[in-house]
Amino acid sequence: MTWSEMLLLFAAGIGGGLTGSIAGLASVSTYPALLLVGLPPVTANVTNTVALVFNGIGSVWGSLPELRGQRAKLRRMIPTAVLGGAAGAALLLSIPAEGFEKVVPVLLAASSVVIALPVRNNADRPRHTGHLVLQALSVLAICVYGGFFGAAAGVLLLALFLRTGSATLADANATKNVVLGVANAVAALGFIVFAPVSWAAVVPLGLGCLIGSRLGPAVVRHAPATPLRLLIALAGLGLAVKLGYDTYR
Template sequence: MIDTAWEAVAVLLAGTAAGTINTVVGSGTLVTFPTLLAVGLPPVAANVSNTVGLVPGSVSGAWGYRRELRGQLSRMRWLIPASTLGGILGAVLLLVLPSSAFKEIVPVLIGLGVVLVVLGPWIGRHVHAHEGRNHWVWPAVFGTGVYGGYFGAAQGVLLMAVFGIGVADTMQRHNALKNVLAALVNGVAAVVFIAVAHVDWRAVGLLAVGSVVGGQIGATVGRRLPPVVLRGVIVVVGVVAIVSFVA
């Protein structure tokens, strides 16, 4: 529960940071999720509220990158069903699996997210995209949607890795497409959570306001921010989150 003004400010600022990071790199959940845990939300409720609260920020970031989406309508039509179905399945898995399973899985997922953030530049330098539609890209985006619907950290990094290997285009256009698909996954998962799960609406409101601002910051200045700085922050927060969660 968010009971004090300081806790509210912490969640608001975490939402702003996540909105910025999600738009530029991905993995903003590694900031907001441990923040929600720190203010007293149970793990599953924190994950649900985090997903719902970051949806406006995802939309904000996607809108900020609308210029880079020109000419990608056909690609979006191809991949949107994969993200939609994956996000729904991931949300359902979060709700039907016991909370004990979530507590055991989340440190592993956070660790995976941290590793992907660290290896992101290396992956980008050592993979080669191919022209046309690689058939494996659709199921890979579906799998990323499942992961994002269950626990959204590093969903964007996973998508960027998939696009870097399988979609011939620039990184900025990959990032624009990533923002759209991530927003879609978060959106469909949020609909499921609102319908059947407990949502902390105070946390959602604070995250929503912060992430909308962060989405615009990310879209405006993100191209000029050193990626190594953002990755460093994510790694530190992720390691702290793993230690706190296990402890």
């Protein structure tokens, strides 16, 4: 790998870490960059997942203020994220990705619309058993998808948490960073053992992701919530159109 390719991956990692920690859209820049430097699609996908472990580290590190008081909720969700990430990685290693990827544009577009809708403060509403079970099943499904392919899994989680109890965008983003980080790390562990990871690409991409993701939660913390939420929704819709064009053309 040349120095110019490493610099490209480093820059893509910074951009991916920033957008990933804010909106769960890290793969918008990281996955295409890996393809651009010549990695085959499957290798690019698994390498991307391994590099995004650093995105999870930086995102959670930057989200510590919002994570205070979320211990009970995260303790309930983390086992689901572990199971989902492992199942998604196993799916990627055992079946073709083409069929599953066809639903990605639809899921992403729908979640982006949900994010754009006005958010009520749901933090103080009582949580019934049925609500918690439905939330857990939704987290499981998204984490399976995240372990399988990953693009926009964070948008889906952000939309879910905004509608099921998070008081603010920053709180929902912090929860998303932990859950997605855990699922991604579990999937990455499976890929390290069983899949072709390009370590020459992981190093510059992962370092860039760590830097960018550390800055993202601060942006969410201080930026006006409504414009940022709409910007995230527009970015998600843009990615949905791009993925839909690539999938169905």
